[in-house]
Amino acid sequence: PYGPIRPTHTIRVRPLTCSETRRGDQRVVATSLLGPGYATFGFSAVFDAGDSQEAVFEGSGMRQLVELATDGFSCTVFAFGQTGSGKTYTLMGPLGQVQHCPPNPTGSWWCPMQAVALTWLSIRDLLSPGPPCTLPLRWSKTRGFYVENQLSVDFESLEAIASLLLQGSQRRRTSAHALNRHSSRSHALLTIHIRSRNQASARPSRQGTLCFVDLAGSERVKETGSSGELSIEANNINRSLLALGHCISMLAKPRGKRTHVPYRDSKLTRLLARSLGGSGVTLMVACISPSSRCLSETLSTLHYASRARRVTTRPLANRKLLQSLEEEIHALQLENLSLRQQLGLPRVPMRSTEVLGTPMRMGAWPGLGGRFGPAGLHQFPLEGQLPLEGAPAWPSLYGLLRDFVVENEQLR
Ligand code: ADP
Ligand code: MG
Numbered sequence: 001p002y003g004p005i006r007p008t009h010t011i012r013v014r015p016l017t018c019s020e021t022r023r024g025d026q027r028v029v030a031t032s033l034l035g036p037g038y039a040t041f042g043f044s045a046v047f048d049a050g051d052s053q054e055a056v057f058e059g060s061g062m063r064q065l066v067e068l069a070t071d072g073f074s075c076t077v078f079a080f081g082q083t084g085s086g087k088t089y090t091l092m093g094p095l096g097q098v099q100h101c102p103p104n105p106t107g108s109w110w111c112p113m114q115a116v117a118l119t120w121l122s123i124r125d126l127l128s129p130g131p132p133c134t135l136p137l138r139w140s141k142t143r144g145f146y147v148e149n150q151l152s153v154d155f156e157s158l159e160a161i162a163s164l165l166l167q168g169s170q171r172r173r174t175s176a177h178a179l180n181r182h183s184s185r186s187h188a189l190l191t192i193h194i195r196s197r198n199q200a201s202a203r204p205s206r207q208g209t210l211c212f213v214d215l216a217g218s219e220r221v222k223e224t225g226s227s228g229e230l231s232i233e234a235n236n237i238n239r240s241l242l243a244l245g246h247c248i249s250m251l252a253k254p255r256g257k258r259t260h261v262p263y264r265d266s267k268l269t270r271l272l273a274r275s276l277g278g279s280g281v282t283l284m285v286a287c288i289s290p291s292s293r294c295l296s297e298t299l300s301t302l303h304y305a306s307r308a309r310r311v312t313t314r315p316l317a318n319r320k321l322l323q324s325l326e327e328e329i330h331a332l333q334l335e336n337l338s339l340r341q342q343l344g345l346p347r348v349p350m351r352s353t354e355v356l357g358t359p360m361r362m363g364a365w366p367g368l369g370g371r372f373g374p375a376g377l378h379q380f381p382l383e384g385q386l387p388l389e390g391a392p393a394w395p396s397l398y399g400l401l402r403d404f405v406v407e408n409e410q411l412r
Contacts, residue, residue: 010043010044010061010285010286011041011046011047011285011286012285013046013288014049014089014290015290016049016289025291025292025293029288029289029298031048041302047059056090065283068208072207075211075280075281075282076210076212077284079091079214080284080304081217081301082297082298083216084217084289085289088214090287092165092169110154111192112152112195114127114150114153114191115168115191116189117171117172119187120266121236123135123136123137123147125151126169127164128151136148146271186216187215187216189211189212193207194210195207215241243265243268245304246262247261247265248276251276286302329400329401329404332404
């Protein structure tokens with residue numbers, strides 16, 4: 001029911017590492033326009049060496065993605081780029097330094113989490129203890145492609161998540177070592193299913209997902225001097241990235257010119273079909289190294305990212321859920337309006353942010369005041385109006401509902 005939206009595209013340039021600095025590598029990437037003579041690329045947001053994880057979280061649209069996931073959307077963050085360009089760092093941050101965070105305060109969320117490592121040939125569970133076992137990839141009409149028998153682990157606190165992620169990333173490495181016959185490097189997919197506990201409340205349960213995809217880095221076999229199994233492995237990684245690239249190229253074409261999208265060409269594209277071109281909301285983060293030695297890989301990552309920018313998706317959330325949310329908000333609006341009349345208060349709150357609660361950084365529904373019609377009600381930009389790239393942020397419907405509930409309590 002939503003109009004097409006473009007994934008948000010972000011570039012992150014990591015700092016030069018100590019060894020790069022020591023061997024005298026030059027910085028060859030600038031995040032501002034330098035004029036003629038340079039290859040230039042445009043993206044939704046660009047982060048430089050000095051930008052923190054928080055800055056990336058806020059500025060890339062990741063916060064909005066989390067909010068959309070809590071509203072029932074299927075959201076995916078992809079990190080791609082050459083090996084060592086900062087993909088894992090961007091998605092996971094420095095895991096060892098997770099600060100204490102109070103556990104889920106209301107107990108109203110239930111977030112089972114799954115993680116797998118994917119190679120060309122196999123899918124392995126990263127959360128199940130014991131020796132890594134291969135899991136089958138299945139397809140069903142209702143779920144699309146999915147991994148069967150994946151272990152789901154509940155988490156209650158940030159520390160617990162961080163510790164699970166650390167174990168998972170260690171398992172990714174050790175299982176890779178033990179199973180080096182096929183591939184020692186893999187793509188990693190972490191999926192968090194966001195469910196509301198739906199306790200006594202009559203609210204419908206939320207069923208969004210948040211998926212983090214840490215793509216294995218592409219590799220130039222000739223340059224790295226890989227041979228034997230290592231070169232097969234590198235070729236397999238490149239093969240799956242190429243399959244992903246083919247899907248992206250096809251999806252980037254205008255709808256009329258699009259022929260078959262080859263999702264079935266690799267395990268990776270099968271699993272990501274929904275996020276890539278279907279009903280998901282996607283954020284792509286291209287990670288690059290600023291070093292002169294990485295220039296050719298950096299250029300190819302930027303070209304890949306530019307092509308991916310043209311892909312659009314049609315996000316679909318749980319329609320029933322959205323309908324009941326709309327009805328609930330509408331009923332509260334009417335009730336608040338009538339309470340305002342009884343109290344002799346103006347029909348419309350003085351400041352639109354009063355209704356919305358905390359103003360959002362990227363300008364949540366600017367001009368909402370102007371959207372209030374003569375009856376003091378505003379319309380929800382629901383049908384076909386999810387904003388395109390560059391448009392104002394899509395606020396959380398649950399956030400809105402909460403704000404109307406607060407207003408209602410105050411008026412009462
Ligand atoms: P990839 O997952 O792309 O192979 P990593 O995330 O492992 O790369 O990063 C490679 C190295 O660079 C790691 O030592 C990591 O700590 C460091 N690094 C990456 N990005 C940043 C950053 N933004 N700030 C500081 N260090 C970073
Ligand atoms: Mg990594």
